[in-house]
Amino acid sequence: MPNFLNNKKTFLSKLDKSKKGDIDEKVIPLLKIINSKDNYYTTSSCSGRIYLWSGSGKKNECHWLKVSHELIDEKFFELKDTSGLVWLRLEDIILHICCKDLDSANKLLELSRRIYKKSCILSASNKVIVEIHGSEFIEMSLYKDGKLLFSGEIEWLVGLVNSRMKKIWERMEKYQKQFA
Amino acid sequence: MPNFLNNKKTFLSKLDKSKKGDIDEKVIPLLKIINSKDNYYTTSSCSGRIYLWSGSGKKNECHWLKVSHELIDEKFFELKDTSGLVWLRLEDIILHICCKDLDSANKLLELSRRIYKKSCILSASNKVIVEIHGSEFIEMSLYKDGKLLFSGEIEWLVGLVNSRMKKIWERMEKYQKQFA
Numbered sequence A, B: 001m002p003n004f005l006n007n008k009k010t011f012l013s014k015l016d017k018s019k020k021g022d023i024d025e026k027v028i029p030l031l032k033i034i035n036s037k038d039n040y041y042t043t044s045s046c047s048g049r050i051y052l053w054s055g056s057g058k059k060n061e062c063h064w065l066k067v068s069h070e071l072i073d074e075k076f077f078e079l080k081d082t083s084g085l086v087w088l089r090l091e092d093i094i095l096h097i098c099c100k101d102l103d104s105a106n107k108l109l110e111l112s113r114r115i116y117k118k119s120c121i122l123s124a125s126n127k128v129i130v131e132i133h134g135s136e137f138i139e140m141s142l143y144k145d146g147k148l149l150f151s152g153e154i155e156w157l158v159g160l161v162n163s164r165m166k167k168i169w170e171r172m173e174k175y176q177k178q179f180a
Helices: A005-018 A025-035 A102-112 A154-178 B004-017 B023-036 B100-112 B154-178
Strands: A042-047 A049-055 A064-068 A086-093 A093-099 A121-123 A128-133 A135-143 B039-044 B048-055 B060-068 B084-091 B094-098 B120-124 B128-131 B137-144
Touching: A005 A042, A005 A093, A025 A042, A025 A093, A025 A154, A086 A154, A093 A102, A102 A121, A102 A128, A102 A154, A102 B120, A128 B100, A135 B154, A154 B137, B004 B039, B004 B094, B023 B039, B023 B094, B023 B154, B084 B154, B094 B100, B100 B120, B100 B128, B100 B154
Parallel strands: A135 B137
Antiparallel strands: A042 A093, A049 A064, A049 A086, A086 A135, A093 A128, A121 A128, A121 B120, B039 B094, B048 B060, B048 B084, B084 B137, B094 B128, B120 B128
């Protein structure tokens, strides 16, 4: 794969030109470390997020109502429109890392699985892409036709969601140290 | 990989000797089709499941209270002990398929992604293993210290969970047809 470093340069220079807000800040130190390695560069990333959505759940029928890459408070659950069905979802970190070759991919997988057991190879043909994926998630129906479906204390739910978010970040920090 | 067919025979003969209850029945026709192909054999499978669990969520601290590979009814949510925190989880199909070589794996990925976009390669070194993974999931807190945390109609929640289970099965049937 002689063009790997050229592809890396081209890809990362495009990334720099894109709007700053496109990458959530929490994941930037990790991206910098990975991109400093000759055999790897990141092609997409999300450090984890909490969001409210409505719709059928299919890709084109999913309306994002609110999203946070930070800890939330009770206000996060306040919506002007709670008609239909509104879901609360929490997603863990996801990273796509382009690797120089299959050997580099296997090394990255071995290192990554110490922290992220579900890491895998997305593509091994044209480009070699490894996906790093945490396994925290929440998916619960929150409002139906204007009615809140959760009968516990909202403060407790906020704490629950935030505790999972903190776990995601702690694991990301541990993962970052694997590259040191 | 000259030993592939031998490994396949050995693995599948062990499987036949194991208890029948070990594999949920819904997925058996699909396994048979995949195992009839020279370049593939399945090493583990779950057609999707609904379960109640308590504990911290870590692998060794997760107590399964009830599990169903079938549609559920309201009785599924009845528990003798609802102390602590009890979660409701729905997981989609997951299959691990050992492939003869990387080329077979890439072909399988291409076919599988028509239905399961998140399919990936788990291992590309010693054995080549493809993971097929659906993306339906539910993860919601259901009881806390004896109190039900869901304030909607239980009948509706049962329908919601079952509708996701049916989607999982429909997609599995579509996937099966890809091999025809």
